[in-house]
Amino acid sequence: MDTESVIEFLGCVPLLQRLPSSSLRKIAEVVRTKHYDRGEFVVHEGEMGDGIYFIWEGEAEVAGSVTAEQESRLEFQLKRYDYFGHGIGASVQQANVIALSKLICLVLPHEHCTLLQPISIWNADKALEACSLVELILHLEPIEVNIFKGITLPDAPKFGKVFGGQLLGQALAAASKTVDCLKVVHSLHAYFLLVGDFNMPIIYEVRRLRDGKSFATRRVDAIQKGNVIFTLLASFQKEEEGFDHQVATMPSVPAPDTLLSLEELRDRRLTDPRLPRTYRNKVAAKEFIPWPIEIRFCEPNNSTNQTKSPPSLRYWFRAKGKLSDDQALHRCVAAYASDLIFLSVSLNPHRKKDLKTTSVSLDHSMWFHRPFRADDWLLFVIASPAAYNARGFCAGQMFNRKGEVNNSYPYVWFFKNFKRKIKNRFKINKFSHVPSSLFIFSLSYFFFHC
DSSP, X not given: OOHHHHHHHHTTSGGGTTSOHHHHHHHHHHOEEEEEOTTOEEEOTXXXXXXXXEEEESOEEEESSSOHHHHTSGGGEEOXXXXXXXXXXXXXXXSEEEESSSEEEEEEEGGGGGXXXXXXXXXXXXXXXXXXXXXXXXXXXXXXTTEEXXXXXXXXXXXXXXXXXXXXXXXXXXXXXXXXXXXXXXXXXXXXXXXXXXXXXXXXXXXXXXXXXXXEEEEEEEEETTEEEEXXXXXXXXXXXXXXXXXXXXOOOOOGGGSOOHHHHHHHHHTOTTSOHHHHHHHHHSOOOOOSEEEEESSOOOOBTTSOOOSEEEXXXXXXXXXXXOHHXXXXXXXXXXXXXXXXXXXXXXXXXTOOXXXXXXXXXXXXXXXXXXXXOEEEEEXXXXXXXXXXXEEEEEEOTTSOEEEEEEEEEEEEEOOSOOOTTOEEEOOSSOBHHHHHXXXXXXXXXX
């Protein structure tokens, strides 16, 4: 059996799916192949095994310190992708395992079992301190097979509640860590149900809806205080040869290296005499915590939110710092970043003096067309073709610098004129004299996002 076949097999073992792809490759290099005939003992009760056994082919049964009634139960019959010996270490085996047919096992020796305990779910070789902030935000702690725990880091964007992009990215990370590493997400659909408390951990519970040869489907519920606050449905696909065409064309925009960063834009506007003094004082008084995503607006301007403007926006973005190579991580980062500035684009045609609104994310969908790196510049082109019945609809596309469209996004959110106190699910946008491009940044930073 070749290494790639072993990696593909290991990626289908539930115990190993939460590992970085680099760990699977290392495990594939050190596992040993063992063959057993029908009726032969694989391990004996009371003896030390050789390590962790993964069944490659055939079937086996557990017998010994179990009752006869238990022996006939299906959970004591082992088949392909099942494993045993995990957690035993140097201890003795608690039961006999006997081959029911010709049996092939891959055995991970005890001395290499530390490969099952990487520091990060994204990279087995990089210390957490060396990871970029967004990679740390998207790191989850595996609790059980299909259950993960996420937290809101002190330096992560919060906006008064758990940021919606964090829920989106962490839920997708949880789903990604329950499929084999050769399958990556190609589409997702998510619903924001309740506000998240950033002072509490978030439990992500994954349901394996389907596992096929080419596709896999997962549902993820984000849970706090026993309540589902967010739910995601994602489909994963193995890379295959197929047709390739693209109708969408990347608009002509300035190169990102020629544009100002958010930090530079903020510093300039703090001293811009063309902007209202009250606005400049408010922004200056706010504590500035940089985002883990670098953003550069293609068309910065000095319009205020009292000025109507087209419902569209274009900006370059990338993760700050170098990300690990796992393609699943890059798609989680794109999902995280996609929720930063969507909402207020629908408000552009409705801006007026003393405008105050409440807004909340409702649902979010994404399609991933091609591989990409989220730590390289991506152009995000957003438009809002419609708003009605207190709902704003936005759609976006992400292009790499070659002009290839990587991702597509439709997004729906709820907004109302602020006339009465709204329950904690909503947020209030209070600035009334803000330049439109920085208005998006200011709302996102100080008031966004659910």
